[in-house]
Structure formats: structure tokens, C-alpha cells
Amino acid sequence: MILKKGILNxxxxxxxxIFILGTLFVGRYHVSFSEVIYSLLAPLDFDVSKNISRETxxxxxxxxxPRAIAGAFIGAGLAASGxxxxxxxxxxxxxxxxxxxxxxxxxxxxxxxxxFAAQWTSYVLAFSFGIIAVGMSYWIARIYKSVPTVxxxxxxxxxxxxxxxxxxxxxxxxxxxxxxxxxxYWLMGSLSSVGYSDFWALIPVVSGLIILFIMSWxxxxxxxxxxxxxxxxxxxxxxxLLIITGATLATAGSVCMSGMIGWVGLIIxxxxxxxxxxxxxxxMPVSMSMGxxxxxxxxxxxxxxxxxxxxxxxxxxxxxxxxxxxLLKKTxxxxxx
Amino acid sequence: MxxxxxxxxxxxxxxxxxxxxVNLKLGKGQLCCLMGPNGCGKSTLLDCxxxxxxxxxxxxxxxxxxxxxxxxxxxxxxxxxVPQIHDRSFPYQVIQIVLMGRSAHMTxxxxxxxxxxxxxxxxxxxxxxxxxxDRPYTQISGGEMQLVMLARALVxxxxxxxxxxxxxxxxxxxxxxxxxTVVKLIKDHGVSVLMATHSPNQxxxxxxxxxxxxxxxxxxxxxxxxxxxxxxxxxxxxxxxxQIDSKIISSYDGDYGNLRQIIPLKTL
Numbered sequence: 001m002i003l004k005k006g007i008l009n010x011x012x013x014x015x016x017x018i019f020i021l022g023t024l025f026v027g028r029y030h031v032s033f034s035e036v037i038y039s040l041l042a043p044l045d046f047d048v049s050k051n052i053s054r055e056t057x058x059x060x061x062x063x064x065x066p067r068a069i070a071g072a073f074i075g076a077g078l079a080a081s082g083x084x085x086x087x088x089x090x091x092x093x094x095x096x097x098x099x100x101x102x103x104x105x106x107x108x109x110x111x112x113x114x115x116f117a118a119q120w121t122s123y124v125l126a127f128s129f130g131i132i133a134v135g136m137s138y139w140i141a142r143i144y145k146s147v148p149t150v151x152x153x154x155x156x157x158x159x160x161x162x163x164x165x166x167x168x169x170x171x172x173x174x175x176x177x178x179x180x181x182x183x184x185y186w187l188m189g190s191l192s193s194v195g196y197s198d199f200w201a202l203i204p205v206v207s208g209l210i211i212l213f214i215m216s217w218x219x220x221x222x223x224x225x226x227x228x229x230x231x232x233x234x235x236x237x238x239x240x241l242l243i244i245t246g247a248t249l250a251t252a253g254s255v256c257m258s259g260m261i262g263w264v265g266l267i268i269x270x271x272x273x274x275x276x277x278x279x280x281x282x283x284m285p286v287s288m289s290m291g292x293x294x295x296x297x298x299x300x301x302x303x304x305x306x307x308x309x310x311x312x313x314x315x316x317x318x319x320x321x322x323x324x325x326x327l328l329k330k331t332x333x334x335x336x337x
Numbered sequence: 338m339x340x341x342x343x344x345x346x347x348x349x350x351x352x353x354x355x356x357x358x359v360n361l362k363l364g365k366g367q368l369c370c371l372m373g374p375n376g377c378g379k380s381t382l383l384d385c386x387x388x389x390x391x392x393x394x395x396x397x398x399x400x401x402x403x404x405x406x407x408x409x410x411x412x413x414x415x416x417x418x419v420p421q422i423h424d425r426s427f428p429y430q431v432i433q434i435v436l437m438g439r440s441a442h443m444t445x446x447x448x449x450x451x452x453x454x455x456x457x458x459x460x461x462x463x464x465x466x467x468x469x470x471d472r473p474y475t476q477i478s479g480g481e482m483q484l485v486m487l488a489r490a491l492v493x494x495x496x497x498x499x500x501x502x503x504x505x506x507x508x509x510x511x512x513x514x515x516x517x518t519v520v521k522l523i524k525d526h527g528v529s530v531l532m533a534t535h536s537p538n539q540x541x542x543x544x545x546x547x548x549x550x551x552x553x554x555x556x557x558x559x560x561x562x563x564x565x566x567x568x569x570x571x572x573x574x575x576x577x578x579x580q581i582d583s584k585i586i587s588s589y590d591g592d593y594g595n596l597r598q599i600i601p602l603k604t605l
Binding site for chain 1: 384387388389408409410411412413414416417418420423424426427428429430433434437438440441442443446447448449489493
């Protein structure tokens with residue numbers, strides 16, 4: 001049992017790293033095994049950089065590596081948030097966008113594209129409006145003194161549709177030659193422009209991941225329902241708020257970098273449930289690990305399969321949807337009622 | 338000393354009071370059956386005691402301390418709760434469900450230790466379902482589920498367990514099995530129980546098992562009477578509370594002593 005746990009822990013850490021390293025070899029610009037090794041060693045100044053061309057070094061360390069690292073954290077963030085929301089809301093079919101963070105972020109990004117030219121503004125506005133949207137959902141749900149789960153889901157639905165409408169409005173008024181394609185492309189999700197200079201957006205993602213990892217046991221207890229969780233000694237309101245904060249930081253940070261990416265927050269936790277069961281103490285880190293690996297894989301396919309990149313949102317759904325159907329059929333025998 | 342002391346309590350969801358001037362005491366080692374017709378506010382009163390709802394008037398003391406001064410984690414070391422029916426969500430293993438009851442004994446970011454696992458296993462053994470430990474709890478029967486809830490309450494290691502019609506959904510045998518387990522827990526672990534129930538005969542059963550039983554009958558608006566079963570459960574009070582005619586019969590059995598039952602005859 002302890003040995004099995006040890007192997008699992010090693011796998012959780014090593015699988016994303018293997019995928020990140022693996023993706024450095026793949027792409028339309030051919031790079032050999034030794035060139036990758038040399039590129040990775042180059043910053044350590046082992047005098048190896050003369051063995052490889054400047055282009056190779058740039059492709060590996062400036063293009064593929066930052067994309068892979070960002071993709072891994074984004075995948076982990078989306079999967080962990082989805083996992084947390086499924087637990088807290090006692091609903092296996094919700095994802096990280098439940099409280100409106102994705103719709104809010106989409107609106108924020110579109111607003112930035114229309115009002116400002118600089119790319120960093122779309123990051124900031126997407127992140128901010130993602131947080132604002134969740135704040136609004138929470139505020140709506142607080143009509144009663146407590147924050148009942150059903151009211152939160154209702155609040156999230158209302159806020160999501162509000163921001164979807166606002167986004168449609170922005171699309172309607174956007175310049176059809178330049179702005180509209182940018183908005184549409186952003187909404188479909190991509191990591192093509194991600195570099196080290198954007199890594200500050202990973203700070204909220206990592207903070208969110210840490211919060212969700214620490215709170216994984218409380219998510220178990222909260223999934224018993226608010227009343228029972230309280231009778232077991234859990235401060236429901238405070239813990240729920242902390243978990244929602246963690247999930248929102250992780251999702252908003254992810255979405256502002258990558259645009260909208262569906263399915264990861266829904267299917268990855270379910271893949272985890274099949275493999276390690278539903279105890280969030282194990283499910284949470286496994287979801288993070290699998291989300292990271294899945295995202296790196298999808299991004300690799302996105303940038304290597306055709307000459308122009310396929311948007312991530314399309315690929316996650318194309319690959320995710322059939323897999324999810326398969327899972328639904330399969331898990332019917334896996335303890336679900 | 339009273340473990341639970343409800344003083345002049347009133348509560349309502351809207352401007353009308355659901356109940357008012359309710360007084361209730363639960364002593365150590367006692368089992369109090371809270372009875373009354375549907376909608377009289379039994380579950381709501383239990384929720385107030387559990388700290389889910391706040392009273393409109395009056396106060397509740399738990400172990401001689403005002404309820405309002407308890408933090409959720411402190412209260413969960415005094416009171417454990419067995420719901421009428423647990424709404425199952427994810428297919429957790431039975432042992433994981435029981436383990437969640439240990440949360441009150443962990444500090445804020447702690448997770449269960451090996452000792453907690455052992456306590457959870459022992460609780461499953463006490464209620465007689467240790468063999469179910471690794472089963473998905475979405476696949477066990479309703480009777481087994483209530484025993485899991487009982488085990489989960491037990492690992493909280495509280496002096497008091499509050500139960501809300503815990504046998505309402507169980508068949509004849511599982512109802513008896515649940516009650517036998519409760520008797521065992523009261524005798525072995527010295528817990529006190531406040532239990533909402535619809536079956537007056539359960540009170541007679543507990544009395545026959547030499548449990549210190551007390552009855553509190555709630556009718557519309559508050560507690561109507563409380564005391565020992567043979568004082569309270571009379572044909573007259575059943576008529577008044579439930580609006581039915583009934584007959585109390587008793588027979589003597591060499592092994593089981595004086596057995597009493599209430600036979601419902603007709604509604605009024």
C-alpha cells in the first residue's frame with residue numbers, strides 16, 4: 001500500500017515533466033535528441049552552445065519550452081479547479097467555468113482587443129473580469145445570510161449569460177477586418193504567443209493550485225452537503241470561499257494566458273476518478289498532473305499537425321468529447337448511481 | 338448537568354413562529370425521543386440545536402455553554418448528527434465517508450492520520466459493517482447506509498448524537514438492527530441521544546432495553562409534554578397529537594418483560 005502510494009506520487013510529478021521534455025522534440029522544425037539536450041544545457045554555460053545553431057536554440061528554449069511550461073500549469077489549473085467545483089457543488093458535470101470566470105475573462109479580453117492594442121492589456125482585463133464575474137456570482141448567491149450551493153450555481157448562470165451577452169455586443173461593434181478575427185481567435189484558445197514575459201500570469205495559477213491542494217480534504221467533507229459538513233465541524237462558508245478563491249485564481253490566470261479552453265476542467269477530473277477514485281486527497285494532485293500532461297499533448301498536436309495552428313479549444317473538444325462519452329458509458333459500472 | 342438545554346426557544350422561517358417557548362433537556366446517558374406530527378418543527382428544532390439555524394428568541398446551551406459561543410469545530414466535538422437520508426454524491430469508499438467524521442479533530446489544514454483511519458475502522462466494527470469498508474458507498478443498501486452514518490457520527494467521539502428520523506426509510510429488520518446498534522452505543526460508549534421519530538413503539542423498545550428514555554412531544558407551536566414513556570404515551574395524548582384513536586396493549590413475556598405497543602385504530 002505504501003509502495004503503491006510512493007509510485008503514484010512519483011508518477012504525479014514525473015508525467016508532466018516527461019510530457020514537457022517530450023514536446024521539445026516535436027514540431028515542424030526538426031530538432032534532434034542531442035540538440036535538445038544541448039539547448040537545455042546552454043543556459044548553464046557548459047560551452048555547448050557552439051554545437052547547435054542559434055535557430056535551434058531559439059526554437060527549443062524560447063518557443064517550445066515556455067509554451068510547454070505555461071501549457072502544463074494552465075492544464076493543471078483548469079483540471080484542479082474543475083475537480084474542486086465538482087466536489088464542492090456535489091455535481092460531477094460542472095467545470096471550472098461554473099461561476100462565470102470564463103465568460104468574464106472572454107469579455108475582458110474582447111474589451112482589451114477593442115480598446116487597446118497591447119497584448120498585456122488583454123491579459124490584465126481578462127484576468128480582472130474573470131475575478132469580477134465570480135465575485136458577482138458570489139454576491140448574488142449571498143442574498144441569504146449563508147451562501148447556498150444552488151444559489152451559487154444560479155448566480156454563476158446569470159453572470160455567465162450576462163457576460164456572454166456583453167461579449168456578443170463587443171463582437172457586434174468590433175471592426176470586422178482586424179478586431180473581430182482577433183477576438184474569435186482568442187476565444188478559441190491558443191498558446192502560440194506565450195513567452196517567458198507572460199509568466200507573471202502563472203503566479204495566480206500557482207497560488208490557486210497550492211490552495212486547492214491544501215484544501216483537498218475539506219472538498220471531500222463539503223461534498224457531503226453544507227449541513228452535514230457543518231455538523232462535522234467544517235466552517236462551510238469560510239472553506240467554500242477559500243476553495244472558490246483558489247479555483248478562480250487558477251482558472252482566471254489560465255484563461256487570461258490561453259483564451260477559452262473547454263473540456264479540460266470537466267474530463268480530466270473524471271479520468272482521475274477512474275484511476276484513483278474520488279478521495280480528493282489523491283484525486284486533486286492526479287487531476288493536476290493529468291491536466292498538465294493533457295494540455296501539453298493538445299498544444300503539441302495543435303502546433304505540429306498543420307502549417308497554421310489549430311485553436312486549442314477545438315482540439316480539446318474534438319479529443320475530449322468522444323473520450324467523455326466513452327467515460328460516461330464506462331463509469332456507469334464504476335460506483336455511480 | 339444537562340448536555341442539551343433549550344430554553345424558551347422560538348423560531349420561524351417567515352414572520353410566523355414555527356414553534357415558540359420550547360423547553361427541552363437532555364441529560365447524560367439519556368435517550369430523548371422527539372415526537373410529533375409532520376410539519377410541527379421537529380427537524381427545524383434539531384437544526385437549531387445543530388447550529389444550522391439561529392433561534393428567534395430564547396437560548397440553547399450545549400454542555401452548559403451557550404451554543405452561540407461554539408465554533409463549528411468545537412460544536413462538532415459535542416454533537417454528531419445522523420440525517421434522515423443522506424444524499425449520496427460521489428462513489429466514495431465507505432471508510433472514506435466514516436473518516437470525514439474525524440474532521441472536527443483536525444487542525445485547519447490537517448488531513449486524517451493513521452490513527453484516524455484506525456478509529457474509523459473501529460467505528461465500522463462497532464456498528465457491525467467492517468466488511469463494507471472498501472465498497473463504494475453508492476452501492477450499499479439504505480439500511481447499511483444508516484449504519485455508515487452512525488459510524489461517521491461515532492468517530493466524532495461526541496457525548497451527544499442527534500438523529501433525525503434515522504429509521505424512516507428502513508425495512509422491518511434494518512429498523513430493529515439500527516435500534517439495537519443505538520442501544521449498544523449508549524451502553525458501551527455512554528453517548529446520549531436526541532432522536533426525532535414517528536414511531537411511539539420505538540420508545541417502548543428502548544425502555545425495554547433498560548435505556549433511560551424520555552419522550553418530548555411537539556405539537557403545532559411547541560413542546561406539548563415531556564416525561565417518561567408510560568406517562569406521556571397515553572391513548573389520550575396520541576389522540577390529541579396525531580388526531581387518531583388508538584389502543585395501548587401490553588403483554589408480559591418471560592424473556593422480554595412487559596411488552597407494550599400502540600395500535601392505531603382510526604383517524605378522527
